[in-house]
Amino acid sequence: MSRPDTGLPNHFELLATDGAARTGRLTTPHGVVRTPAFMPVGTAGAMKGMHWREVRDAGADIVLGNTYHLMLRPGAERIAALGGLQRFTGWNGPMLTDSGGFQVMSLADLRKVSEQAVTFRSHIDGAKVELSPERSIEVQRLLGSDIAMQMDECVRLPAERDDIDRAMRLSLRWAERSKRAFESAPDGYMLFGIVQGGDIPQLRHASAQGLVEIGFHGYAIGGLAVGEPQAVMLAMIDETAPALPSDRPRYLMGVGTPDDMLEAVKRGVDMFDCVMPTRNGRHGVAFTRFGQVNLRNARHADDPRPLDEESSWPSARNYARAYLHHLVKAGETLGAMLLSEINIAYYQFLMQGIRDAIARGTFDEFYQRTREDWARGDI
Numbered sequence: 001m002s003r004p005d006t007g008l009p010n011h012f013e014l015l016a017t018d019g020a021a022r023t024g025r026l027t028t029p030h031g032v033v034r035t036p037a038f039m040p041v042g043t044a045g046a047m048k049g050m051h052w053r054e055v056r057d058a059g060a061d062i063v064l065g066n067t068y069h070l071m072l073r074p075g076a077e078r079i080a081a082l083g084g085l086q087r088f089t090g091w092n093g094p095m096l097t098d099s100g101g102f103q104v105m106s107l108a109d110l111r112k113v114s115e116q117a118v119t120f121r122s123h124i125d126g127a128k129v130e131l132s133p134e135r136s137i138e139v140q141r142l143l144g145s146d147i148a149m150q151m152d153e154c155v156r157l158p159a160e161r162d163d164i165d166r167a168m169r170l171s172l173r174w175a176e177r178s179k180r181a182f183e184s185a186p187d188g189y190m191l192f193g194i195v196q197g198g199d200i201p202q203l204r205h206a207s208a209q210g211l212v213e214i215g216f217h218g219y220a221i222g223g224l225a226v227g228e229p230q231a232v233m234l235a236m237i238d239e240t241a242p243a244l245p246s247d248r249p250r251y252l253m254g255v256g257t258p259d260d261m262l263e264a265v266k267r268g269v270d271m272f273d274c275v276m277p278t279r280n281g282r283h284g285v286a287f288t289r290f291g292q293v294n295l296r297n298a299r300h301a302d303d304p305r306p307l308d309e310e311s312s313w314p315s316a317r318n319y320a321r322a323y324l325h326h327l328v329k330a331g332e333t334l335g336a337m338l339l340s341e342i343n344i345a346y347y348q349f350l351m352q353g354i355r356d357a358i359a360r361g362t363f364d365e366f367y368q369r370t371r372e373d374w375a376r377g378d379i
């Protein structure tokens with residue numbers, strides 16, 4: 001087990017452990033986050049297809065905002081002038097923002113990476129933009145997010161060792177710059193470092209060690225969920241999590257399916273984010289206690305049963321599959337809305353079950369039973 005980190009103020013309280021799995025509380029300026037936590041992704045300041053009250057009622061303590069989108073439109077200075085993300089959006093709880101660098105690499109045109117910054121042309125209006133570690137921190141501070149992320153360079157897999165090594169060392173230098181730029185933030189606001197190193201254990205260890213020497217409030221495991229098989233992702237979590245301070249939160253970026261998260265919690269991960277529940281909902285796919293259900297499938301056309309008559313979420317137990325199938329096939333907006341909330345609610349239901357099981361010391365039984373239920377499939 002890795003050593004506690006005696007560096008920056010620690011806002012994370014470990015409440016219980018069960019094997020490598022942990023449950024805890026992360027205290028932020030806008031509220032407490034129960035961990036393990038799933039952060040729904042509110043890309044441009046909104047949860048697609050959902051009201052914030054539904055996100056909160058589903059059990060989410062914290063949501064994620066994308067710096068890339070928000071800095072381009074409506075703009076960080078405008079959001080700051082309007083009172084920050086919480087007042088601007090109406091979500092009055094904790095928010096985490098990413099650095100923007102990851103989405104520059106996946107969304108922007110004509111992007112160029114240098115030691116100083118990434119430069120790119122906005123996908124909205126073609127304007128030339130420079131995003132440095134310092135500007136990324138400035139934007140995240142202007143947005144007022146509770147947890148900011150260092151700027152990093154993530155290499156998609158598979159990739160050559162030299163490129164993974166280059167990006168990992170650049171990310172460490174950007175980590176230093178990000179931390180210096182963050183130092184004026186008020187107490188309580190946090191900055192997380194991001195471990196890179198691709199699918200190479202030695203590079204992951206070097207990245208984790210370098211970040212711990214710099215010192216952060218929490219640590220993200222980056223460079224995964226970028227095209228590698230689940231087995232590789234899990235192997236890299238096995239390499240990385242134990243190299244991070246045991247008393248600080250560990251955040252696996254961009255992950256994932258319910259199965260991914262259950263496996264990652266078993267390996268000591270505390271926080272997750274993924275667009276999958278809302279994106280799959282918009283595409284007609286529901287996540288349930290018995291696995292995924294594709295409501296586009298004709299087999300649902302005459303099925304009067306709800307998705308899950310024992311669900312804690314009303315929309316999952318009150319609407320017939322036949323109706324959801326109709327809405328999806330007809331392209332009705334309500335279909336995307338209902339399946340988005342059903343999926344976010346299931347993700348939060350899973351997280352609550354995980355937290356309860358770890359607190360009771362029954363995580364192994366919960367893990368086995370949950371996987372058996374998924375394997376039963378949709379009856």
Ligand SMILES: Nc1cc(N)c2c(=O)[nH][nH]c(=O)c2c1
Pocket residue numbers: 098099100102103152153154194221222223224225226253254255
């Ligand atoms: N799967 C991933 C999703 C992400 N949003 C990120 C990120 O923002 N930074 N760095 C990363 O490595 C990364 C990986």
